[in-house]
Amino acid sequence: MSFKIKEEIRSAGGKLLKVIHTSKATGTPMDVNLYLPKQYYDGSGKGKIPSLYFLSGLTCTPNNASEKAFWQREADKYGFAMVFPDTSPRGPDVPTDPQGGWDFGVGAGFYVNATQPPYNTNFNMYQYVHSELPTALTEFFNSGTRPTGVGSVDFLENISITGHSMGGFGAVAGFLKNLNKYKSCSAFAPIIDPTTTPWGIKAFTGYLGEDKSAWKQYDPCELINNVPYVPGKEILIHYGTNDQWKELYLKPENFMKLVPQSPWAKHINVKMVEGFDHSYYFVSTFVPEHAEFHAKHLGLI
Numbered sequence: 001m002s003f004k005i006k007e008e009i010r011s012a013g014g015k016l017l018k019v020i021h022t023s024k025a026t027g028t029p030m031d032v033n034l035y036l037p038k039q040y041y042d043g044s045g046k047g048k049i050p051s052l053y054f055l056s057g058l059t060c061t062p063n064n065a066s067e068k069a070f071w072q073r074e075a076d077k078y079g080f081a082m083v084f085p086d087t088s089p090r091g092p093d094v095p096t097d098p099q100g101g102w103d104f105g106v107g108a109g110f111y112v113n114a115t116q117p118p119y120n121t122n123f124n125m126y127q128y129v130h131s132e133l134p135t136a137l138t139e140f141f142n143s144g145t146r147p148t149g150v151g152s153v154d155f156l157e158n159i160s161i162t163g164h165s166m167g168g169f170g171a172v173a174g175f176l177k178n179l180n181k182y183k184s185c186s187a188f189a190p191i192i193d194p195t196t197t198p199w200g201i202k203a204f205t206g207y208l209g210e211d212k213s214a215w216k217q218y219d220p221c222e223l224i225n226n227v228p229y230v231p232g233k234e235i236l237i238h239y240g241t242n243d244q245w246k247e248l249y250l251k252p253e254n255f256m257k258l259v260p261q262s263p264w265a266k267h268i269n270v271k272m273v274e275g276f277d278h279s280y281y282f283v284s285t286f287v288p289e290h291a292e293f294h295a296k297h298l299g300l301i
């Protein structure tokens with residue numbers, strides 16, 4: 001797999017790297033941003049530097065969260081790296097929404113493996129994010145062309161996952177389906193009931209087909225009942241009460257009704273925060289709390 005560093009930008013105490021690499025899962029070049037914290041450059045961390053994967057929402061590239069979520073200072077504070085994958089494959093041959101919408105196709109891969117043509121050739125974002133990318137980054141950082149620095153980053157084992165909106169959905173579903181991979185999970189305003197809400201219905205129909213039984217494998221409302229609790233694992237979620245998408249598109253109350261009866265009852269903490277909307281003003285406000293939560297699970301504090 002070939003990696004090229006397009007840009008290296010000084011940010012906080014470390015650097016944000018804009019990287020492009022080939023992907024077998026998507027069959028396209030993929031952009032990914034990495035934040036390497038100060039510990040990568042000065043060697044002050046203890047052991048390998050863990051990673052936190054941030055899955056972004058509809059319409060995003062890796063740049064939205066890199067520029068507006070303010071993870072960098074938190075990553076320096078605790079000593080973890082950030083990985084900001086793209087939200088879909090892109091390119092002239094990649095099919096997108098025939099209706100021209102921004103909620104399906106390019107910029108809206110939903111972190112599932114599509115089974116339906118024409119999307120099933122490129123839209124394998126589940127495979128990309130949870131398997132191919134961590135392995136590819138590990139190989140890149142063990143190669144002679146790794147980014148200059150003295151630290152060693154763990155992209156594969158001591159890792160956690162988080163995300164916003166569509167990415168919050170991707171983080172929660174991906175975590176519950178890969179409890180052996182991730183130490184912890186958090187989400188900002190996730191699309192938590194995708195099978196009954198418009199963005200999820202459109203995406204699942206297009207990528208997975210009309211048969212709703214195929215949707216269940218990615219549905220957090222199903223997974224919390226079907227996946228046995230594993231000691232030590234926890235999920236932290238925030239929603240703003242003033243989120244413009246909450247009532248129709250996110251439906252947190254549907255999920256919150258199911259949590260108390262599920263094996264995950266005491267291990268999922270959904271916090272409603274007064275007055276916040278869906279934007280990165282909301283996300284960046286609660287990033288410090290999520291960073292501390294993940295730092296504990298990654299053994300950094």
Ligand SMILES: N[C@@H](CCC(=O)N[C@@H](CSC=O)C(=O)NCC(=O)O)C(=O)O
Pocket residue numbers: 056057058059060064068102164165166167279280
């Ligand atoms: N472009 C749309 C708005 C789309 C939008 O709000 N996207 C959110 C994620 S929504 C769920 O996945 C987002 O993160 N946007 C990028 C940002 O930088 O804020 C419109 O025009 O309404």
